[in-house]
Amino acid sequence: MEASPTAKVMQADLRSGELLLSSDFNIKKMPGREVFLNNRLSDANVRGFDTEELLMRYFETNHNDTVVVVLFKGDDKNLDYTIRFFSRGNFQSNVAQTSKRYRGKLAGINEADTTSDYNWKGFLSLQAAIDVSFMENVLKRNNPSVLFTKVMPYPPHIVDNGVDAIFKEMLPLITLFSFIFLCPAVLKRVVEEKYSGTKELMKMVGMKSWMLWLGWFIYGLIPMMFAVIVIVILMKVRMFDTEYPPIEFMDGTLLFCFLILYCMAAIVFCFAISSFFSKPMVAMVTGMLVWILSYFIPKYALNLDTGKQIPWSMSIILNLLPNMALHFGYSIIASYEERELGVQWNNFYKPSSGSKDDITMNNVFIMLIVDIVFYMLFTCYMDNVNPGKYGVRKSFLFPLKSLFKFLRRDNNIEVGAATVHLQNVEEGHGYKKGIEIINLCKRYSTKVAVDNLTLDIYQNQITVLLGHNGAGKSTTMSAITGMIEATSGVIKVNGMNIKGNMDEIRKTLGLCPQHNLLFTDLTVAEHLIFFAKLKGKSSEEARREMKDLLKKLNMSEKEDSMAATLSGGMKRKLCLGMAIIGGSKILILDEPSSGMDPESRRELWDLLLKWRGEKTILITTHFMEEADALGDWIAIMANGTLQCYGTPMYLKKKYDTGYHLSIMVKGSVTAEDEKNIRNAITEYVEEAQFKTRNGNNIVYVIPNEVQGKIKNLMKNLETKEHELNIENISIMHTTLEDVFLKVKVDTETEGSQDQVDIAGMQGYFCIVSVFQDS
Numbered sequence: 001m002e003a004s005p006t007a008k009v010m011q012a013d014l015r016s017g018e019l020l021l022s023s024d025f026n027i028k029k030m031p032g033r034e035v036f037l038n039n040r041l042s043d044a045n046v047r048g049f050d051t052e053e054l055l056m057r058y059f060e061t062n063h064n065d066t067v068v069v070v071l072f073k074g075d076d077k078n079l080d081y082t083i084r085f086f087s088r089g090n091f092q093s094n095v096a097q098t099s100k101r102y103r104g105k106l107a108g109i110n111e112a113d114t115t116s117d118y119n120w121k122g123f124l125s126l127q128a129a130i131d132v133s134f135m136e137n138v139l140k141r142n143n144p145s146v147l148f149t150k151v152m153p154y155p156p157h158i159v160d161n162g163v164d165a166i167f168k169e170m171l172p173l174i175t176l177f178s179f180i181f182l183c184p185a186v187l188k189r190v191v192e193e194k195y196s197g198t199k200e201l202m203k204m205v206g207m208k209s210w211m212l213w214l215g216w217f218i219y220g221l222i223p224m225m226f227a228v229i230v231i232v233i234l235m236k237v238r239m240f241d242t243e244y245p246p247i248e249f250m251d252g253t254l255l256f257c258f259l260i261l262y263c264m265a266a267i268v269f270c271f272a273i274s275s276f277f278s279k280p281m282v283a284m285v286t287g288m289l290v291w292i293l294s295y296f297i298p299k300y301a302l303n304l305d306t307g308k309q310i311p312w313s314m315s316i317i318l319n320l321l322p323n324m325a326l327h328f329g330y331s332i333i334a335s336y337e338e339r340e341l342g343v344q345w346n347n348f349y350k351p352s353s354g355s356k357d358d359i360t361m362n363n364v365f366i367m368l369i370v371d372i373v374f375y376m377l378f379t380c381y382m383d384n385v386n387p388g389k390y391g392v393r394k395s396f397l398f399p400l401k402s403l404f405k406f407l408r409r410d411n412n413i414e415v416g417a418a419t420v421h422l423q424n425v426e427e428g429h430g431y432k433k434g435i436e437i438i439n440l441c442k443r444y445s446t447k448v449a450v451d452n453l454t455l456d457i458y459q460n461q462i463t464v465l466l467g468h469n470g471a472g473k474s475t476t477m478s479a480i481t482g483m484i485e486a487t488s489g490v491i492k493v494n495g496m497n498i499k500g501n502m503d504e505i506r507k508t509l510g511l512c513p514q515h516n517l518l519f520t521d522l523t524v525a526e527h528l529i530f531f532a533k534l535k536g537k538s539s540e541e542a543r544r545e546m547k548d549l550l551k552k553l554n555m556s557e558k559e560d561s562m563a564a565t566l567s568g569g570m571k572r573k574l575c576l577g578m579a580i581i582g583g584s585k586i587l588i589l590d591e592p593s594s595g596m597d598p599e600s601r602r603e604l605w606d607l608l609l610k611w612r613g614e615k616t617i618l619i620t621t622h623f624m625e626e627a628d629a630l631g632d633w634i635a636i637m638a639n640g641t642l643q644c645y646g647t648p649m650y651l652k653k654k655y656d657t658g659y660h661l662s663i664m665v666k667g668s669v670t671a672e673d674e675k676n677i678r679n680a681i682t683e684y685v686e687e688a689q690f691k692t693r694n695g696n697n698i699v700y701v702i703p704n705e706v707q708g709k710i711k712n713l714m715k716n717l718e719t720k721e722h723e724l725n726i727e728n729i730s731i732m733h734t735t736l737e738d739v740f741l742k743v744k745v746d747t748e749t750e751g752s753q754d755q756v757d758i759a760g761m762q763g764y765f766c767i768v769s770v771f772q773d774s
């Protein structure tokens with residue numbers, strides 16, 4: 001490039017504009033004035049001000065578009081000044097650019113160029129005029145007026161328009177789309193775990209939330225790491241007969257770190273998205289859209305694709321989206337590559353163009369780390385307030401509440417001595433306590449799920465917890481297993497407070513939750529082995545126990561079946577197996593037989609009865625027959641409180657309702673039949689009370705006090721069997737069902753606010769048809 005004399009840059013025309021000087025510095029009197037003025041500025045256009053403040057005041061109220069301000073700060077010896085052109089449109093004197101950009105900005109590169117702001121607005125001319133004047137007048141140097149301009153750097157770069165396109169368009173897109181299938185896959189698996197409930201199950205067996213998230217993080221990062229290594233190699237290594245690699249100058253380790261940080265932020269961003277969804281497919285599709293749009297929407301909405309400069313703070317905020325950090329990172333890489341410097345660890349902190357609005361690679365790295373931390377905290381928060389259908393939902397303000405609780409050191413107070421004993425509780429003298437529940441309260445915002453429950457569950461006994469829907473049974477079990485935190489109260493397992501000893505307790509605790517929480521892609525054997533290993537068994541022991549247990553559960557032929565392909569009853573058995581395996585000494589079984597066929601149920605009972613005497617078993621059920629068959633001890637809850645507790649004998653005695661005479665009539669029952677039967681009964685037992693009629697079954701209750709009359713009554717009914725159209729007669733003393741219903745009625749009459757679904761409840765009860773001859 002030939003040097004060009006100053007005359008060639010003098011194209012400024014300020015005749016319609018103004019020159020404001022911060023001192024009374026008359027430019028007309030400068031010796032080098034012809035350099036600048038050249039008939040382009042009249043005296044009227046020059047204004048001097050004593051101070052910068054006065055100048056600025058004038059400028060703010062009177063300026064026009066072609067005003068030029070010169071602020072002199074130096075003294076007689078030192079020239080220090082600032083030229084300010086009123087900036088409108090694209091004139092940006094503060095942006096130091098590479099040769100490509102200087103093409104339009106600097107004079108002299110292209111003589112026919114009229115777009116050069118520095119040239120035609122007279123910036124260089126004015127600067128030259130001031131400098132020359134200073135040199136001649138103050139420094140007394142002669143003839144310094146020959147000025148040259150040159151491009152910088154010299155010789156100029158060949159402008160490669162492809163560089164911009166590759167770095168700013170293609171590389172971010174290649175990177176974005178390299179991970180496009182991985183992010184939805186992570187999303188799907190994470191939400192699936194929530195959806196199937198296995199996440200909660202893992203928590204119940206002692207896995208901490210952070211362990212589960214870390215597992216998913218590693219699951220996502222390992223394949224991404226391979227992709228990043230491939231990308232770095234492709235970008236940094238010269239392939240085939242190309243002259244140079246796509247990213248020629250940048251430090252390869254820096255590129256690797258940038259992409260790895262991006263991947264980490266992307267995975268955690270996916271975690272954050274996953275917390276809004278509870279269905280895997282919805283999460284996958286929506287997550288993928290959010291993922292793509294988080295790149296394209298800000299980029300095109302803010303015209304970042306056209307290279308538009310945005311304020312630094314806005315760039316930083318945009319970096320909260322990992323895909324935007326990717327865009328900014330590649331833009332910085334592009335700028336440095338254009339300058340043939342490349343981003344290096346030593347210029348990592350410097351803006352690529354020198355503009356204060358440009359963010360640095362250092363900023364991008366910091367923002368990616370901020371993204372990781374921010375989305376991780378957000379995921380933890382959402383995990384607590386929106387855990388899906390299985391977890392325990394916490395209040396939106398739970399972090400504040402936890403903080404207050406911590407500050408107040410508000411730990412649950414041990415109230416062991418103040419055990420509340422109800423009238424209807426049988427003392428288990430001689431039995432060792434396996435689980436002690438002392439004044440347990442659990443409150444969900446306004447709902448009290450468990451209200452001051454005190455209950456001792458004895459070692460090596462089967463205790464059945466009964467109660468209507470919503471009585472608080474599952475909440476109690478969840479509190480025992482440490483799945484939820486009690487609002488107040490103490491729970492001890494084998495004498496150890498669960499607070500602080502949960503890890504130890506979990507080694508001996510087996511839980512079969514109310515819902516089948518299974519891994520969709522593990523086989524039956526893998527489930528059992530996994531849970532045995534969680535309890536500390538070696539691989540060999542786990543395999544042996546698995547085989548043995550499958551035999552006991554009558555499921556050996558399903559050993560290699562995927563859990564997802566099992567029938568409902570089989571799944572239940574597998575859940576039970578997962579609770580039992582690993583030598584669990586305490587079994588918490590929440591409705592273990594629900595969904596099982598009668599045969600499987602009997603098998604389950606046999607199994608549980610075999611373990612009676614060896615394991616402490618707490619079980620809930622809605623089947624009274626099951627409670628009767630299994631329960632050494634029966635606890636009945638209503639509205640979160642314990643209503644009665646004792647052996648079945650104790651409860652039946654306590655809630656004695658007399659004898660239940662059940663008469664089944666052939667065909668349908670007519671009014672005549674009813675009347676005849678009533679007369680036949682009251683003829684011998686006047687005190688007999690009609691209780692209910694279900695289809696062709698009529699039930700009367702005979703009080704205990706008149707049990708002596710039952711023998712004659714039965715004889716009479718047998719004699720009149722044909723006359724009364726009777727098909728079958730049975731008589732039972734108080735059943736557990738009677739006890740349960742009596743307790744329920746007592747609770748309701750005590751003024752309980754909870755509506756109990758009697759009809760629904762009765763559907764569960766089995767009427768035991770036993771003929772008992774008194």
Ligand SMILES: Nc1ncnc2c1ncn2[C@@H]1O[C@H](COP(=O)(O)OP(=O)(O)OP(=O)(O)O)[C@@H](O)[C@H]1O
Nearest residue numbers: 392393444447449468469470471472473474475476
């Ligand atoms: N996470 C929760 N948030 C708010 N309320 C809850 C929550 N979990 C349970 N509850 C409420 O606490 C009460 C007790 O629920 P729990 O599940 O312990 O009853 P349950 O006796 O096990 O019922 P079921 O026999 O139907 O399983 C119910 O009223 C229920 O609505």
